[in-house]
Amino acid sequence: MAAEPVVIAALGDSLTQGYGLPRKDGFVPQLENWLKAQGEDVRILNAGVSGDTTAGGLSRIDWTLTPDVQGLIVILGGNDLLRGIDPATSRANIAAILKVANNRELPVMLVGMPAPGNFGSDYMAQFDAIYPELSKKYGTLFFANFFSPLLEGSAKIPARKYMQADGIHPNAAGVGVIVEVIGPVVQSLISLARER
Numbered sequence: 001m002a003a004e005p006v007v008i009a010a011l012g013d014s015l016t017q018g019y020g021l022p023r024k025d026g027f028v029p030q031l032e033n034w035l036k037a038q039g040e041d042v043r044i045l046n047a048g049v050s051g052d053t054t055a056g057g058l059s060r061i062d063w064t065l066t067p068d069v070q071g072l073i074v075i076l077g078g079n080d081l082l083r084g085i086d087p088a089t090s091r092a093n094i095a096a097i098l099k100v101a102n103n104r105e106l107p108v109m110l111v112g113m114p115a116p117g118n119f120g121s122d123y124m125a126q127f128d129a130i131y132p133e134l135s136k137k138y139g140t141l142f143f144a145n146f147f148s149p150l151l152e153g154s155a156k157i158p159a160r161k162y163m164q165a166d167g168i169h170p171n172a173a174g175v176g177v178i179v180e181v182i183g184p185v186v187q188s189l190i191s192l193a194r195e196r
Contacts, residue, residue, distance in 0.1 A: 006193045007068045008186070009045040011057050011097070012075035015146060016048025018175075020164050025172035030179045035186060042190055045069065053079045054093035061100045071193035072101050073186065075146060077113035077130070078168075084119050087126035094130060098138040107192035109141040109185060110134065141189055149181035150174050 010016050010028055018026020028046040035042050047064045049056060057076045065072065074097055080090040094110075101108045112131035115124040135142040150158035150170065160167075162174030170178060 003041065005041045005043045006070050006190050007043050007045065008071040008073060008189065008193065009047045009064050009069045010073040010075065011061065011064055012048040012073075013052040013057075013079050014048065014050040014169060015078060016073075016075050017046060017050050018048065019050050019169050020166070021169075021172055021175070025175060027175050027179070030172075030175050031183065031186065034179045034183045035190070038183070038187065040187060040190055044073075048075075051079060052076065053083070053085065054090045054097070058093045058096050061097050065100065065104060065106065069106065070196060071107045071109070071189045073109045073111065073189065074098070074140075075111040075113070077127070081113060081115055081119075081127065082168075084123075087115075087123065087130060090127065091130045091134065094134055095138075098134060098140065102138055105196065107141070107189055107196070108138065109143065109189045110138075111143045111182070112145050114145050114147065141185055141192075143182055143185050146178065146182075149178045 016027055018028065023029060028044050032042065032044040054076045076094065077090055098108060110131055115127035117124055131144065132142065147158050150162040152159045158174065162170055162177060164171050
């Protein structure tokens with residue numbers, strides 16, 4: 001009898017949901033296809049909701065983690081940044097999400113979202129510290145910056161050729177570049193999920 005595929009939920013916002021792209025070009029379908037091409041037997045659940053904040057993610061975590069889910073990817077914080085939400089609030093929400101996953105003994109991969117400088121350096125420092133500190137505290141796998149694969153040279157913002165016209169969401173090619181870099185970390189998550 002063949003083993004069932006490993007089921008991973010990707011909890012996030014429009015970046016996870018695939019905003020502005022044909023369904024097949026979104027983050028979750030591209031990631032699942034990349035993983036399958038590497039020989040992984042996996043199903044990635046798209047738990048991305050456009051416009052969601054960390055609070056929105058927290059409100060959905062309990063029903064996202066159905067009994068068949070064996071691992072969790074958390075990609076939240078971008079909308080908190082766009083709205084200038086207090087970093088302490090974002091931190092508390094992400095911590096609460098990680099706590100729920102921990103209580104269910106699920107392996108987690110936390111993906112960082114870099115703060116822009118428009119709210120000042122204090123805000124940026126506080127927000128940027130959330131991800132590595134919570135990853136360490138809750139023992140998650142960690143990918144520091146969702147957009148880092150799209151940065152060229154010393155640039156602080158993703159290369160335009162990889163972005164949609166809004167400058168916020170990656171285009172299909174950009175998603176593909178992100179998936180190639182983030183994919184091996186997700187493979188580690190799949191391994192941990194299999195060991196549960």
